[in-house]
Amino acid sequence: MRTIEKICDFLGKKLEPEELDMVLKYSSFQAMKENKMSNFSLITDDLVTNGLVLMRKGITGDWKNHFTEAQAEAFDKVFQEKMAGFPPGLFPWE
Known part of the structure; x- marks a missing residue:
């Protein structure tokens, strides 16, 4: 919840408690995985190749x-190149 509040502060927005509850509910991995608008299940089969799964487990x-x-x-190399201009430690994950 605190992360959502930090994002709202950054954007200069204030959410009512009900709105905050809705954001929490609908931004969970499980909710997004089940939502046809965010899980890509509306994509036609001809656009999905080789059994591509766009949302797997949601596990780090x-x-x-x-x-x-x-x-x-290869990904690490591209990531380092693209993120070179950002402050070190901005993205603390591996």
Whole structure:
């Protein structure tokens, strides 16, 4: 809840308690996974190839089960290049 309040402060917006409850409810991983507007289930089959799953488990680090070592290294390289202008520590995850 505090993170949502911080985002609202940053945007200069004030949410009523009911609105905050709705944001919490509908921004959960489970709710987004079940919502056809956010889980990409409305995409036609011809646009989804090789059994692509766009939302898996919602578990931190699960990507390691889906990337090869070469893919992880390539992603890290691109990420470092694109984020080079941002302050160190802005993105504290691995």
